[in-house]
Every structure is written in C-alpha cells, then in structure tokens.
Amino acid sequence: MRAVVFERYGEPAEVREVPDPRPADHGVVVRVEATGVCRSDWHGWQGHDPDITLPHVPGHELAGTVEAVGPRVARWRPGDRVTVPFVCACGTCPACAAGDRQVCERQSQPGFTHWGSFAQYVALDHADVNLIAVPDALSAATAASLGCRFATAFRAVVQQGRVAPGEWVAVHGCGGVGLSAVMIAAAAGARVVAVDVAPGALDLARTFGAAVRVDAGGGADTAERIREATDGGAHLSLDALGSPATCAASVNGLRRRGRHVQVGLLPSPTGTTPVPMARAVALELELLGSHGMAAHTYPEMLRLVEAGVLRPDLLVTATVPLAAAPGVLAAMGTSPGAGVTVVEPWT
Numbered sequence: 001m002r003a004v005v006f007e008r009y010g011e012p013a014e015v016r017e018v019p020d021p022r023p024a025d026h027g028v029v030v031r032v033e034a035t036g037v038c039r040s041d042w043h044g045w046q047g048h049d050p051d052i053t054l055p056h057v058p059g060h061e062l063a064g065t066v067e068a069v070g071p072r073v074a075r076w077r078p079g080d081r082v083t084v085p086f087v088c089a090c091g092t093c094p095a096c097a098a099g100d101r102q103v104c105e106r107q108s109q110p111g112f113t114h115w116g117s118f119a120q121y122v123a124l125d126h127a128d129v130n131l132i133a134v135p136d137a138l139s140a141a142t143a144a145s146l147g148c149r150f151a152t153a154f155r156a157v158v159q160q161g162r163v164a165p166g167e168w169v170a171v172h173g174c175g176g177v178g179l180s181a182v183m184i185a186a187a188a189g190a191r192v193v194a195v196d197v198a199p200g201a202l203d204l205a206r207t208f209g210a211a212v213r214v215d216a217g218g219g220a221d222t223a224e225r226i227r228e229a230t231d232g233g234a235h236l237s238l239d240a241l242g243s244p245a246t247c248a249a250s251v252n253g254l255r256r257r258g259r260h261v262q263v264g265l266l267p268s269p270t271g272t273t274p275v276p277m278a279r280a281v282a283l284e285l286e287l288l289g290s291h292g293m294a295a296h297t298y299p300e301m302l303r304l305v306e307a308g309v310l311r312p313d314l315l316v317t318a319t320v321p322l323a324a325a326p327g328v329l330a331a332m333g334t335s336p337g338a339g340v341t342v343v344e345p346w347t
C-alpha cells in the first residue's frame with residue numbers, strides 16, 4: 001500500500017510503498033477512505049509523543065470500510081463502513097470495566113502507538129470494543145472528523161463541561177476542535193465567545209454560532225475582555241489549542257464556580273504547565289481534562305448529527321490526495337488553519 005512515512009522527527013515525510021497491515025486476532029484492517037489532518041499528528045511528527053517509534057505513519061481520525069477481520073472479531077464484517085475513536089480501548093482493564101474507555105489503561109492509538117491512517121489501509125485493535133458504524137447519510141470525509149476533533153469537542157463541551165442552555169462558553173483556539181466546540185455549544189443553547197488570533201478562524205466561528213469574537217492577538221488582556229463580554233466571566237471555558245497562554249486565559253476568563261476543560265495537548269520540556277491555581281481556589285473553579293470519547297457514547301452525538309442539529313460536514317474545508325499530506329502536516333505547525341483538511345488516500 002501507499003502511506004505517508006517519516007524516518008526522523010521534524011524532517012519531511014514522504015509517500016512511499018510499505019507492506020499492507022494485517023489484522024490482530026481481535027482487530028480489523030480498514031480501507032481508509034478519508035483521514036483528517038490534526039494538530040496531534042503534527043506534535044507526533046515533531047517528536048512530542050513518547051508512544052511513537054520510527055519509522056512512522058501518522059493519522060488517527062479516519063473513516064473507511066472494513067477490509068479484513070481477525071478470527072476473534074464477532075461484530076464486524078468486510079464491507080462495513082466504520083469510524084473509530086482515536087483512543088482504542090482494550091475493553092477489559094479496570095477503566096474500561098468502569099465505562100471509561102477513553103482513558104483505558106492499555107489503549108492503543110492508530111498514528112501514535114502503531115502506524116496510522118495516512119495510508120491506504122490501517123489496522124485497528126479490539127474492533128468489537130472500538131468500531132462505530134457510520135450512518136449511510138454521512139460521507140467518509142465527515143465521518144473521519146468524528147474520530148478525533150468532533151468527538152473530542154463533544155465530550156469536552158457536553159460530557160465533561162456539562163454545558164447548559166443560556167450559559168456563556170468561551171472557546172480558546174478555533175481550529176478543528178475549537179470550531180467543533182463552538183458549533184456544539186451553540187447547538188446546546190449556550191452563548192459562545194470564540195477566541196483566536198486569526199481573523200479567518202474567528203469569522204468561521206461566527207458562522208458556526210459564536211455570539212462574540214475576541215481577537216487574542218489584539219493586545220488587551222484576553223481574559224479581561226472575556227469577563228467584560230460575559231458579564232463577569234464564562235460559565236464554561238475550553239482551551240482547545242493547548243498552550244500555557246491559552247490555558248491561563250481560559251482559567252482567568254471564568255466566573256465564580258466556572259469550569260475549565262483542557263482539551264488541547266500541552267507538551268512541555270518540563271512536563272508541567274503553569275495554571276492560575278490561586279484563582280481556582282478563590283473562585284471554586286473546576287479544572288477538568290478531556291481525552292477523546294469512548295465508542296459506546298457516540299450514539300448520543302450521532303443522533304444529533306443525523307438530525308442535522310450538528311453539522312460536522314461544514315467543518316471540512318479542503319480534501320487533498322495522499323501526495324499532499326506531508327505538506328499539510330508540515331503546515332500545521334505554523335498555521336493550524338481554519339477548518340479541517342481531509343486526506344483521501346486513494347486519490
């Protein structure tokens with residue numbers, strides 16, 4: 001098969017022929033029809049993810065058709081249209097048994113712990129636990145975005161963030177996850193403040209339902225402007241980018257007893273990120289993490305997608321062939337961009 005491969009961190013990836021994957025006993029091989037380009041792929045390529053070994057094939061948000069099935073898979077057959085959360089759970093560890101498969105103790109992640117979906121085929125583990133049937137009405141490009149950014153945003157806003165109608169929700173960083181979060185929060189009846197440094201991203205956020213836009217590059221204190229725009233601070237605030245500055249602005253933009261949800265990854269040379277904990281104590285803030293979304297909780301989201309309440313299809317702003325993927329990956333570092341680029345490996 002053809003795949004995007006990199007041999008060294010941060011050096012250009014290239015498209016080349018590699019051996020086809022084979023399914024594990026509990027796994028499947030999926031013919032990839034669409035795979036999104038995400039900032040996590042860029043972090044992996046930069047060497048920020050300790051799970052990756054070289055050479056490596058990135059890609060973790062995908063949709064496609066089951067091609068081959070391991071002997072212990074009961075629920076899936078060749079020809080089934082599927083997507084998968086980027087956290088593939090084992091199904092049997094204590095976290096999985098408690099229903100928290102998104103933080104499985106023995107998770108695998110395509111594009112991180114093994115070769116991913118910037119390829120014509122990808123192997124996925126524990127298929128009976130992790131695969132999700134794609135509704136007929138959803139295109140592969142749209143379904144691909146569900147695997148990481150849209151599901152991640154849904155869990156952050158709805159399951160972890162507990163958004164409620166009428167609340168102010170601030171979203172810091174309007175890339176793929178952030179724009180998804182804007183759409184999901186607005187659909188839930190919240191009033192959304194979109195925060196970004198890119199005018200294009202803020203314009204898109206408005207079309208997806210943001211009531212207020214804050215240009216974080218505008219000089220004035222971002223958190224103060226959010227507190228002014230929201231009559232004292234957001235009830236719920238997400239750092240969808242992942243940086244010390246956006247994390248702090250998110251926490252500082254909350255009102256009393258507000259909820260901060262950290263969604264963007266925070267790689268750091270020291271392994272820690274400064275957080276305004278004094279404010280968390282004084283205002284009784286909740287600081288929450290959010291990590292993907294377990295497959296068994298997808299139906300709640302899929303019902304809203306099928307009903308047209310949520311429109312992940314609108315987030316897909318470009319589709320490109322596999323040959324363009326190395327360039328798109330490299331560009332994620334300097335310009336994560338507004339919207340979602342989807343790679344179609346068979347074009």
Ligand SMILES: [Zn+2]
Pocket residue numbers: 038039040041060061086148149
């Ligand atoms: Zn991702």
Ligand SMILES: [Zn+2]
Pocket residue numbers: 089090091092093094095096097101104105106107
């Ligand atoms: Zn597990």
